[in-house]
Amino acid sequence: MRKTELTKLKTMLQKEKEHLDKELDHFESLLLSKTMKEAGGDLSSCTTHKADQASDIDENQKLFIIMERVQKRLKDVDEALSKIENGDFGSCRYCGKKIQLERLMAKPHAELCIECREEMDASENNH
Ligand SMILES: [Zn+2]
Secondary structure, eight states: OOHHHHHHHHHHHHHHHHHHHHHHHHHHHHHHHHHHHHHTOOTHHHHHOHHHHHHHHHHHHHHHHHHHHHHHHHHHHHHHHHHHHHTOTTBOTTTOOBOOHHHHHHOTTOOSOHHHHHHHHHHHHTO
């Protein structure tokens, strides 16, 4: 891989990281404000809005699921960035072969080459 390509990928990853950080912040404050509101003890809503409370819990769970996804993505991006620092970026985690540059440009935090990814997808679908 040429240095210019690596620099480009690094920039893409840093932008992605920034974006994910912001997203996570956004969801965290959303969750926090919801929790504060619930802990605020608005008595009038306690008995009359049971249905609303149930949907609130659902919404919180959805938020947690989204946040988990964002955190996982952030971890992938972080790992890819540290791999760039260590100079072992761009190798497939599974077979060790070089990941296609096209693939990295489309998905800089990819850990698997296309062959391994497809193999894994196929085996996941077999379950
Ligand atoms: Zn592979």
